[in-house]
Amino acid sequence: MRNRLRNLSRPAKLMLIAPLAIIGMAIFAWIGGEIVMLLWNWLAPELFGLRTINFWQALGLLALCRILFGGFGLSGGSSDRSRRRMEGRISERMYERWEQMTPEERERLRQGFNDRSGRTTPLDSNANL
Numbered sequence: 001m002r003n004r005l006r007n008l009s010r011p012a013k014l015m016l017i018a019p020l021a022i023i024g025m026a027i028f029a030w031i032g033g034e035i036v037m038l039l040w041n042w043l044a045p046e047l048f049g050l051r052t053i054n055f056w057q058a059l060g061l062l063a064l065c066r067i068l069f070g071g072f073g074l075s076g077g078s079s080d081r082s083r084r085r086m087e088g089r090i091s092e093r094m095y096e097r098w099e100q101m102t103p104e105e106r107e108r109l110r111q112g113f114n115d116r117s118g119r120t121t122p123l124d125s126n127a128n129l
Contacts, residue, residue, distance in 0.1 A: 032062050033056075033058045036058040036062045037053060037055055037057075040053050040058060
């Protein structure tokens with residue numbers, strides 16, 4: 001059986017995998033909708049006096065929460081890859097700014113970071129030290 005799958009062409013493999021993926025997504029959506037519906041109908045009417053919801057409303061609520069809080073990445077929420085890319089950009093910009101600062105500005109920045117009151121002063125290269 002395993003050798004048969006290996007010998008199949010790529011389009012043939014996709015023809016086998018696509019229906020299984022669609023069925024898997026449908027099962028996943030059904031389970032998620034049922035869980036949301038059961039939790040909502042168990043908690044929301046008792047705690048907040050809200051109406052009970054049906055399966056389709058629960059599925060819509062699940063999709064809405066996914067859009068608002070989770071995004072559409074495979075990893076859920078903001079993906080680690082995009083977070084690392086953003087942190088890399090921020091680090092690059094900070095390094096560039098650090099390189100353009102005069103020694104006096106760097107010292108003022110260090111003092112601002114070490115200030116225990118949480119207040120920092122703006123970096124103004126024209127200000128008298």
